[in-house]
């Protein structure tokens with residue numbers, strides 16, 4: 001029997017190193033790619049086809065007050081348990097596309113053009129999925145934070161989805177587009193959000209429609225009130241035939257920290273206590289109903305089921321399926 005000790009693994013690896021060195025002239029028949037595969041994942045929901053599209057991810061050193069109500073060490077401990085890079089967190093971004101058969105509906109627009117190429121991948125991934133931005137019929141915004149709206153604009157300031165009806169939650173638009181609220185903003189994070197909403201949505205008052213909670217925003221797609229993260233933050237229930245799923249938007253940021261620990265507050269939450277209550281209400285429902293949940297900041301393909309686990313919850317990610 002072979003013992004899998006660290007020493008035996010290292011010895012084995014060293015042996016491979018020598019073998020690789022001896023065959024230094026050998027070349028694989030294909031070069032090292034250096035590129036990730038396209039990031040889109042598709043599944044059926046009743047008669048609908050859902051495609052989750054990866055807009056990229058950002059990895060950054062954990063800011064001191066990223067989790068505002070626990071010590072940094074504790075937050076880093078949770079990141080470490082999820083095997084994130086030492087001292088850092090990774091936040092992915094994943095919009096959801098639903099083809100209802102009659103409408104092509106995109107929920108959230110991603111980060112938009114980015115010089116470093118880490119985000120803004122929604123557009124190449126849409127192309128890889130066989131969809132053109134001009135094919136989108138309805139662009140539904142869950143809330144007006146930059147990582148969800150900046151993709152509305154092309155690099156030259158045009159509208160990236162020229163044929164789409166663009167709609168935002170009524171209370172969300174009312175909050176962020178109010179100059180009175182902007183004057184009253186206290187945190188640097190919220191001040192930055194007010195500036196960004198004007199940069200991206202300024203001049204679009206008549207171009208962007210508003211939708212209400214508890215109503216359909218498109219066939220079979222109902223807006224659910226999940227405020228707290230922002231005043232008008234919205235999630236969605238999607239139903240086709242007997243099949244249903246939830247698109248949670250930002251009920252949590254990364255699940256490794258905030259679904260495991262729903263009482264932790266991320267710095268981006270506008271009303272942290274309300275966001276915490278919303279998390280419990282939303283995940284209690286998702287766990288009881290055993291509903292598939294797509295999460296904008298879940299790891300790609302960013303969908304899974306939620307179970308209760310201790311004082312928090314556990315995400316069981318979907319398994320890749322080659323068949324629809």
Ligand SMILES: [Zn+2]
Nearest residue numbers: 145147250296
């Ligand atoms: Zn977000």
